[in-house]
Amino acid sequence: MRDVIFMAWRYLRFYRGKTAVLVASISLILFLPAGLHVLVEQGAEVLTARAETTPLLIGAKGSAVDLTLSALYFRPPHVESMRHREVTRVDRSGLAHGIPMHLRFTAGRQRIVGTTIDYAEFRGLTVDRGRWLAMLGECMLGSEAARALGVDLDDHVLSSAGSAFDVAGSFPLKMPVVGVLAPTGTSDDEIVLVDIKTAWVIAGLAHGHEDVNSAGKDDGRVLQREGRNVVANASVLSYTEITVENMDSFHFHGNPDGFPIDAVLAVPASFKASVLLRGRYEEGDVPVQMIVPSVVVNELLETMFSVRDWVVLGGLAVGVASAMTAALVFALSIRVRRREIETIQKIGGARKRLVTILGAEITFVIVMAVVIAGVLTAVVSRFGELAARLVGA
Amino acid sequence: MIAVRDLTFGYPQGGFELRLRELKVTRGEGVALVGPSGCGKTTLLHLLAGILRPVSGSVLIDDVEVSALRLEDRQDYRALSMGLVFQEFELLEYLDVLDNVLLPYRISPALGLDEAAKQRAVELVEQVGLADKKNSYPRRLSQGERQRVAVCRSLVTRPRVLFGDEPTANLDADNRDQVMGTLFRYAAEKQAPLIVVTHDPELRERFPTVLDIRELTP
Numbered sequence: 001m002r003d004v005i006f007m008a009w010r011y012l013r014f015y016r017g018k019t020a021v022l023v024a025s026i027s028l029i030l031f032l033p034a035g036l037h038v039l040v041e042q043g044a045e046v047l048t049a050r051a052e053t054t055p056l057l058i059g060a061k062g063s064a065v066d067l068t069l070s071a072l073y074f075r076p077p078h079v080e081s082m083r084h085r086e087v088t089r090v091d092r093s094g095l096a097h098g099i100p101m102h103l104r105f106t107a108g109r110q111r112i113v114g115t116t117i118d119y120a121e122f123r124g125l126t127v128d129r130g131r132w133l134a135m136l137g138e139c140m141l142g143s144e145a146a147r148a149l150g151v152d153l154d155d156h157v158l159s160s161a162g163s164a165f166d167v168a169g170s171f172p173l174k175m176p177v178v179g180v181l182a183p184t185g186t187s188d189d190e191i192v193l194v195d196i197k198t199a200w201v202i203a204g205l206a207h208g209h210e211d212v213n214s215a216g217k218d219d220g221r222v223l224q225r226e227g228r229n230v231v232a233n234a235s236v237l238s239y240t241e242i243t244v245e246n247m248d249s250f251h252f253h254g255n256p257d258g259f260p261i262d263a264v265l266a267v268p269a270s271f272k273a274s275v276l277l278r279g280r281y282e283e284g285d286v287p288v289q290m291i292v293p294s295v296v297v298n299e300l301l302e303t304m305f306s307v308r309d310w311v312v313l314g315g316l317a318v319g320v321a322s323a324m325t326a327a328l329v330f331a332l333s334i335r336v337r338r339r340e341i342e343t344i345q346k347i348g349g350a351r352k353r354l355v356t357i358l359g360a361e362i363t364f365v366i367v368m369a370v371v372i373a374g375v376l377t378a379v380v381s382r383f384g385e386l387a388a389r390l391v392g393a
Numbered sequence: 394m395i396a397v398r399d400l401t402f403g404y405p406q407g408g409f410e411l412r413l414r415e416l417k418v419t420r421g422e423g424v425a426l427v428g429p430s431g432c433g434k435t436t437l438l439h440l441l442a443g444i445l446r447p448v449s450g451s452v453l454i455d456d457v458e459v460s461a462l463r464l465e466d467r468q469d470y471r472a473l474s475m476g477l478v479f480q481e482f483e484l485l486e487y488l489d490v491l492d493n494v495l496l497p498y499r500i501s502p503a504l505g506l507d508e509a510a511k512q513r514a515v516e517l518v519e520q521v522g523l524a525d526k527k528n529s530y531p532r533r534l535s536q537g538e539r540q541r542v543a544v545c546r547s548l549v550t551r552p553r554v555l556f557g558d559e560p561t562a563n564l565d566a567d568n569r570d571q572v573m574g575t576l577f578r579y580a581a582e583k584q585a586p587l588i589v590v591t592h593d594p595e596l597r598e599r600f601p602t603v604l605d606i607r608e609l610t611p
Contacts, residue, residue: 003499003506014487014530343483346444347546348472349500350465357500 004353008360019365022326026369027376029322033315034373035380040308042381044301047073050186051297053123055274056096056266058086058281061289068296070103071263073187074111077103081260082288084196088257090266093280095273099265102199107157107175110145112192114199114261120181122267123188129153130179133195136250137242139175144189146180153177156241157192159202173202174241200259201242201250208239208250266290330362394419395441395554395586400450400460402440411436412610413450418602421584423577425591425600432606434590435558441588442475442556443467454554472501476547476585478576480559484531484539484546490518491527494545504550517545521575537568544575555580557589561596573599 012019050072059067060080070077081104090098099122102114113119117132130153133140139157146152159173175194183189200206210221213230224231239246252259268274281290334341344354397416403409411433418424426434439445441452443459446467452460454474462470471477484493492499494514498506518527521541531539540560547555555576561569573596580587589600597603 007499010492011487339483340485343479343485344496344500345468346442346471346479346483347477347497347500348468348470348475348503349497350468350502352465353500353502 004356004360007357008364011357011361012364022329022365023368023372025322026326026366027372029319030369030373031376033312033319034377036308036311036315038377038381040304044304046186047297047301048294051293054265054293055268056277056290057293058082058090058098058264058266058288058290059262061287064289064291064296065300067263067289067291068293068300071101071265072293074103074113074191076111077262079262081262082264083257084259084261085257086264086288087261090264090277093277094269095277096266096268099267100196100261101263101265102196102203102260103262104260105199105202106160107139107145107192108149108160110142110148110190110192112139112159112194112199112202114194114196114202116196119265120193122265123184123186125184125188125193126182127179128182130177132179133193134178135242135244136195136247137173137175137198137201138178138194139198140179140181140193141177142181142189142191142193143183145192146177148190149192151177153180171204171238171240173198176241196261197252197256198242200252200256203260205254205259206250206252208242208246210237211249334358394453394455395588396451396453397441398451398453400440400447400452402436402445402447409433409436411440413437414609416604416609418586418588420586421580422602423580423587423589423600424602424604425589425597426604426606427591427597428606430592433610434606437606438556438558438588438590442477443471469501469503472497472503472550474553476550476552476555478540478543478547478555478557478560478572480562484542486531489528489530490523490534490542491515493531493542494518494549496546497550510549513551514545514549517548518542521545521571537564537571540564540568540572541575544572548575548579551583553583553585555585555587557587557591559590559592561591561593566595569593569596 051068054072057067057071059071060082062079066075066078069075070079084100087098087100090096097118099118100115101119103111105112105114119125120132127140128143130140141149141151141157149157151157155177157175157177159175175192175198181188181193194202197206209232221232221236222230223233239249242250266277268277278290278292281288341354345351395416395418397413399415400411400413402411409431426437428434436445440447440460441454443452443462444467447460450460451458454470457470459467459470485496488496491511491514494517495506495510498504498510504510515527518524521544523538523541523545526534526538531542534542540563544560557576560576561572564572576587576589577599579585589596591597
């Protein structure tokens with residue numbers, strides 16, 4: 001057997017280019033359906049696990065899939081915003097507790113999630129280093145977000161401007177990082193967590209600036225003064241960072257109940273409460289929709305599985321065709337080597353030994369291809385969940 | 394000793410037939426098989442070596458009736474007892490010089506590759522002046538060098554009979570002399586019959602026995 005392996009290996013090594021092409025082709029034939037299957041299964045697991053831990057979701061009417069993807073996996077929200085009073089309505093129903101989510105802004109490529117401390121409790125988030133949010137303008141980072149942004153505790157994160165050309169829009173807010181969340185293996189690792197009020201500050205619904213109340217008549221910044229109302233010009237310095245020194249100057253314009261949010265996580269007190277609450281949202285003319293994320297995700301997965309099945313089927317068909325081509329290549333290779341085979345037989349080579357050598361060559365190629373396909377599938381299996389989360393995020 | 398009696402051979406598709414009443418080659422005897430192209434020299438050589446099997450008649454090498462052996466046994470016998478050199482050298486491109494010389498050991502279960510065989514291969518390669526090319530691949534060798542490697546391959550198993558099918562047809566005079574010198578020396582030392590098919594008149598002169606195949610066939 002040693003001689004058979006020697007001959008087969010020498011042949012494959014000498015014609016390494018041809019061998020590499022064959023191995024790569026067979027590897028891909030094996031890997032594509034297997035890798036796709038693993039990736040889709042893992043993606044499905046990630047999606048399902050997240051959806052199943054989120055009982056009810058409220059958002060503006062529109063695509064349930066978009067609402068689910070933005071509220072659970074922090075994809076850019078394509079649905080309309082709704083008013084914060086929806087949280088109050090849920091809480092007042094006594095059937096569930098509402099957790100607001102503001103999802104409009106990003107820091108770099110990481111989504112800023114404006115919410116309340118209840119969100120962290122609901123998702124079971126824990127602090128890896130630092131502390132929880134305590135003051136307006138602070139932020140915490142998911143473990144992957146910290147890595148992606150290249151910042152850590154005591155650094156600062158700048159919210160991204162809505163548009164570089166929107167000169168009248170809100171200024172980016174510089175937020176100190178007060179804590180980094182422990183990894184959870186979910187989309188929460190990718191977020192910049194802020195208080196809902198901080199999100200409204202970024203949105204320009206609250207702001208802080210130099211004190212103009214005490215400014216004298218001759219102060220050039222004051223345009224008009226009527227009782228307690230002071231109209232100042234644009235030279236008044238607006239703060240882009242909330243500090244202990246300037247925090248008192250921050251104030252909201254309007255009633256927070258009318259401020260925008262993108263979703264409400266509704267945590268029902270019981271199954272019965274969940275059913276009752278859903279009934280209320282399905283009845284009557286309500287401007288919002290209530291969805292069950294697991295139902296939405298399962299519908300989405302059914303489509304995904306169907307597409308996967310077709311792709312795998314197509315891959316298998318290509319695989320069969322490629323396997324036949326590979327068999328043809330082997331057959332032609334034997335024909336090309338007819339002279340070599342005749343020489344071996346003339347000098348006393350046994351037919352059985354020849355067949356074994358050729359078989360060993362094919363086996364080597366297939367084993368190498370299987371190993372490579374296995375390694376690739378293992379890599380996909382190892383990092384597929386991360387990939388699925390990245391795609392989801 | 395090689396003894397052929399009442400040999401007949403024809404290809405299944407017809408068109409060619411070889412008949413040979415008798416041929417004897419004694420130990421250590423050098424025989425040049427000559428004749429015009431297509432008269433059956435190579436066919437006879439293949440029948441003697443057991444590559445082809447006669448329709449009737451017998452080929453005896455020493456006391457073994459080669460023509461009566463099964464295919465596998467003929468292959469084993471060839472690997473163990475015969476050395477063959479061909480016109481086209483027929484080296485394997487993916488093996489280096491030493492591994493080409495040791496090829497019979499790799500492809501025949503009848504031979505066991507051991508250190509002695511490896512040592513013998515090295516010595517043969519050195520004897521034919523290829524010591525510095527023992528790890529080279531055939532594509533790096535000249536025609537003469539390639540044929541010298543083929544000769545080493547035919548001798549490494551210490552065969553009892555040597556066959557050559559136009560072994561010097563593609564060589565210049567120097568290489569021809571070197572190749573044939575190696576074969577003649579071995580045949581003389583081991584008292585091995587040496588049968589060579591050739592068209593080369595100069596080479597023919599070096600053989601004590603020259604057989605024109607037309608004279609052997611009725």
